[in-house]
Amino acid sequence: MTRRTASPLSLVLLGLGAFLLVLAPLLAWYVEPRAKRTPIDVDQITVFRGTGSYFDTEKIKTVHDQRLTITRQVRGDVADSNKKRAVWDVSTSVDPDKSLPAADPHDSLQWTLERWVTDRRTNKPVHCCGEEPYFEGEAYLKFPFDVEKRTYLWWDNTLGATVPLTYRGPKKIQGYEGYRFTGTVKATRTGTRQVPGRLVGLRQGQVLAEEWYANHGIELVADKRTGRIIYAAIGPRKTLRAPGGKKDRTVLLDSRRIGFTKKTQQEQVDLADDDSSRLKLVGTTLPLVSVLAGGALALAGGVLVARGRGAGKDGPRGGGRGPDPMGPHSDTSPSALQHSTM
Known part of the structure; x- marks a missing residue:
């Protein structure tokens, strides 16, 4: 066989x-x-636009119904980043039309420079590498990967604390669906500033006025898989009060809503x-x-x-040869021939 x-x-x-x-x-x-790791070689600009009020230092008064633009640039510091942490330098400026385009960010109505360090896997803060400011929470600039339908703690740098953002369901931005989160910030004292007393209703020359901050509404729409923010809108309100005062005396910045421009939305999507x-x-x-x-x-x-294997076991035997024509039961076998010739 x-x-x-x-x-x-x-x-x-x-x-x-x-x-x-x-x-x-x-x-x-x-x-x-x-x-699923936060990228480190980023260089992105996002633009918010809306209308509101701001304190005009030339007119020494608050002007209203002005167009406001917030420009944020995020650049990754590849040298200080590694496999575990992402280091991002973030520049944010607030401008009325008259200061745009700003050749120098110091010419803006408001300008901040921040340095954010996060865990590339969890998106949680990593306190190292010249981090500024010291921040906490679960999300800032982006959400963690695989966004869940729950409340997240979002870091608000103006407030200097986290803000709970509640999941509000899916929402499409430029035809692309993400998860929508919203929250507000009640009026909170955030610091002090030396200003002429008349700005806070006092007759004194210079006083240490209180700075107060609130947010009419924060709305963020995040990509479900990556946590990237595809839409953002905020409603900041910054005011001055007299020391120990209960009433806003001067509005520094106020807008019911400043959100991503259409161009920024499409780029983020x-x-x-x-x-x-x-x-x-x-x-x-x-x-x-x-x-x-x-x-x-x-x-x-x-x-x-x-x-x-089946063909080898059940197929023809002896390489395909049939019965021996000279076998013992054949009419032409040697024994039969011998018997007939004796």
């Missing part, structure tokens, strides 16, 4: 199928989690869609394709191997 072996094709199919079946969980459980698609490819699409293709190839290879 000749023993048949599996064909090379069946072994190749079986091996490739097994490889793809092993690859699927590797992509989903190992590669994708490591791909495009970036979120691109990043989310890559994560989906690695974490969902490729593992699913690997499972289906691997299962099909392994099944096909197994069937071919089984057929090959």
Whole structure:
């Protein structure tokens, strides 16, 4: 009996199928989690625009119904960042039309420079590398990966504390769906500033006035997979009060709503869609394709191997030769011929 072996094709199919079946969980459980890391080589500008009031230092009074623009630039510090932490330098300016374009950010109505350091996996604060300010909470500039339908603690730098943002359901921005979160900030004293007494209703020359801050409403829409903010709107109100006073005396900045421009919305949506698609490819699409293709190839290879072995066991014997025509029961066997010629 000749023993048949599996064909090379069946072994190749079986091996490739097994490889793809092993690859699927590797992509989903190992590669994708490591791909979920806050980027460090960023250089992005987002622009908010709305109308409101601000204190005009030339006119020495608050002017109303003015267009206001907030420009924020985020640059990653690649040198100070590493596998675990992301270091971002953030410049934010607030301008009325008359100070735009600002050749120097110091010419803006308000300008701040911040340095944010976060854990690249969890998005939590990392207190190192010249961080400024010291901040807490779960989110700032972005949400963590895989945004959940719950309340998040958002860091408000003007307040100097976290603000709870409540999940309000899905919302589409430029046709792209994200998760919407909202919150408000009640009037809170945030510091002091030396100003002429008349600005806070006093006859004294210079007084140490109290700075108060509130926010009419914060609305953020975040990409569900990456945590990138695809829409943001705020309603800041900054005022001055007399020392120990209960009433706002001078409005420094006030707007019911300043939000992302259409251009910024589209740019953020495009970036979120691109990043989310890559994560989906690695974490969902490729593992699913690997499972289906691997299962099909392994099944096909197994069937071919089984057929090959079956043919070797049950097929024709002796290399395909039939009964011996000279066998003992044949009419032409040697014994029969010998008997007839004796």
